[in-house]
Amino acid sequence: MVRSGRPEGNPPADPEPERHLGDRTEGLMCGIAGMIDLSGGRADRAGLIRMTRALAHRGPDGEGFFLEGPIGLGHRRLAIIDLSDTARQPLGNEDGRLQLIFNGEIYNFRELRRELEGLGHRFASQTDGEVILHLYEAQGPAAFARLNGMFAFALWDGRSQTLWLARDRFGIKPLYLGRFRNRLHFASEVKGLLQADGAPRRICWEALREYFTFQNLFGRQTLFDGIELLPAGELLEVAEGKIRTHRIAEGIPVNRSEPAGRTEEELLQRLTAAVNRHLISDVPVGAFLSGGMDSGALVALAQRRLPELDTFTAGFDVSGVTGPEARFDEREEARWLSRRLKTRHHERTIGPGDGWDLLPRLVTHLEELRVGMSYPNFFAAELARRDVTVVLSGVGGDELFGGYPWRYAAIAEANDPEQFDRIQFAAWCRLIPPDEQANAFLPEVWRRMRSHSPWERYRERIAPYRALPPVEKAVRFEADTFLQGLLMVEDKLSMAHGLESRVPFLDLELSDWVRGLPVEQKDPGPEGKRLLRRALAPLLPERTCRRPKQGFSPPESAWLRADRMATVRTLLAQPNSRVNEVFQPAWLQEILESHQNGRADHRLLIWSLAAFEWWLRRFMESAGEILPVPAESRKGTS
Structure with a gap:
């Protein structure tokens, strides 16, 4: 059996109010927070309560705490799978020596559960979190590599006095870290860490230069000095006051040399299986629909299981807009595809001032500034939450199949790595070119940040893919950097409304298979995503499969x-x-x-x-x- 964590009785009434950023009633989503005293002292109970309650907007369905010696765990819950009290967190095993707080979904939990039951494990709930506990009991930390899903969790092993912190391989769910006053703190949002005793409020100047170069951050740093983001796929082991870093799964998928055979058919089968896994839920599920190929494929496949599917589109008032931006509104294309697929369609029109009016609230939810303007995502999530609690999103399709052909055209013939790097680096400098930054920042600010080189950070992130052909190298780099920013926006702005956004294209069984295909089979072609277009031809109208990519950007x-x-x-x-x-x-x-x-x-x-x-x-x-x-x-x- 598994039981809920032992919360040392009811927590005391709220401490004297401190500065809280954002409204507690805006948004409803799971959040985790915790700490471990690295010197072996007792965890800060009052600090843990503050940290957890700073995340109250993420989880309206309850809170739970576990404190024992140096460890403190807190959880805010939004129930998606198993709505009963037996699924409340922290979750503990039979003797309470293992304790888990978990944010996310494990899509292969049913298969893993059947395997564990065959080994004699008994389950008290239907939750996927309980599977993590039993799998750890059976296999130790090696078990984490078997999880197909989006997750961030903390698992305390009281037997060995070891804390494990983990984040899924694509980084779909965030987990922030801060070491203050000899305690390692962690939380789903920076807001939680800012409530910890000793947390500073200072700018990280290196990260600021990086952001105003790439409109993104490529490393573990955040704009908050002293607060880091646990990298995607990283596993932290904390024991005896020491912190060790591991990878959940070593290496990246290798391009297979043999032909895959019937690749398009197998791709469609694997995508269908991924979508079916992502439909597991005890609450209503819908889908974003832009009118493009990626979201259209998810909707067409989901509707096989959910015939009365709700779909959602946010578009732009382009009256008076001329030039390329006049094409940025996708509502008509989404309506047309919705009629073809017979969904219950909902839309929202965004006007010229809407994003600017939203900006203070938007920044409060984002905490970290990342790619794009992002406010359309907020309005789309707000629209969807009126009817559903879970939504499918097409994020990841472009980064998996090569959806940015204008980027690849410039580097396709760059066989010399240095030439490739010069072109690629310049393309990703989206805000202030490095050679203009000394004139942009105040002199005293520039002195603090100039030693940090965006060029070197770029080189560091491209290094694992240096031996690959140019286009494949560019696609891998996008997934390692740009996709991380997109996922951060997707997570924060859907969770702002208590909406769980799921990304089937990043299903591990699907994505590992695609990334392991021979390079020539994945060539995106001049139109982008050639393999995916061919695979989806039996599923979607030709008009949709041939439609050029249109980003979700306002005019x-x-x-x-x-x-x-x-x-x-x-x-x-x-x-x-x-x-x-x-x-x-x-x-x-x-x-x-x-x-x-x-x-x-x-x-x-x-x-x-x-x-x-x-x-x-x-x-x-x-x-x-x-x-x-x-x-x-x-x-x-x-």
Whole structure:
């Protein structure tokens, strides 16, 4: 049997209110938090309660605590599978020596459970979390490599006094770490860690330079100094005051040299199986539908099991928008595909000011600034949550099958690794090119960050794939970097509404098979995702399979010039704007002016600057405490 963790009685009433970031009633999702005292002292009970309750917006269905000696575990629950009290966390084994807190879903838990029952294991609930406990009892930490799912968890082994922290191989679920006052703290969100005793509120300058280069972070660092993100697929072992790092599964899938044979048919079969695994739920399931091939395939396959499927689209008011951005609204294509697939379709129209009005709330939920403008994801999740609790998303299809053909065209003939790196690096510098950064940041800020090289960080992340052909190398790099940013946005902004977003394209049985195919079979071709297009031909209309990729991006370049620049100036170009503590005011003015008069398209940079302004207001201390900025540096901002 497995029983709920022993919470040392009811926790006391809330301590004296401290600064909480975001509303407790906004969003409903599972969250985990905990700590271990590395010197063997007792865990901080009051701190654990604060950390866990800072995540209350993620889990409305209850909370649980486990404290014993140096370890403290806290959990907020949104029930998806097994809604009974037997599934409450922390989960413990028969004698209570193993304790688990878990966020995510294990899609092969039923197969693993049958195997364990055959070995004599007895289960008290239907939850997938209980399977993790029994599998660990049977196989130790090697068991974690067998989990096919999205997860972040902490498992305390009281017998060996060892804590295990793990994150799924694609990094679909986040887990943050912070070491303060000789305790290692961990939580699903930075908000939880900021409630820990001794947690600092400082900018990590290296991460800030990286973000304003790539509009993303490529390593474990976050914008918060002293707080890290456990890398995807990493396993942390904490015992006797020491922290050791392992990989859940070593290496990456190797490209098989033999022909796969009937590849398209097998791909469709494997995708069907992946979608079926992702439909396991005791609450309503729907799907995002953009009108594109990836989401269309998931909807068509899901509908075989769920004939009355709800689908959801967010699109843009493009009246008055000209040029390429006039094509950014996908609502009509989504309606057409919904009619063909016979779904119950819902849509939301996003207007020019909606994202800017949302920005403070959006940044509070994101905590970490990442790729794109992201607010369309927030509105799509808000729409879906009105009808369902779980939604299927097409995230990962582009990174698995090569969905960005304009990126591959530039490097297809770059057989020289140095030439490849120069082209690829320049393409991923999405915000401020490194050679312009000294003019953008205040001198005292630049002195703090200039030793950190975005070029070297890029080289570090591309190194494992250096021997691969150019296009395959680019696809692997996208999955290792860009996809991580997309998944962070997907997780935070769906969870803001208590919506669990599932990504079937990243199912391990599917993705390992695809990544192991011969390179020539995965060649995305000039249109992108050639293999997937061929595999889906029997499933989807030809119009959908032939449709070029359209990213989920608002027509912000036109909206900024026509409607929102006054709002931007009010936010960024005032004497009390917080960005003036980091950036040179004259440079800021030039960025706004050059976009306004059409000399440049700075929509991504302007959005990132505005998000950073609100990040400073939400998460950092009061003005002037980040750096002692001289008064003369603030002039010229009116």
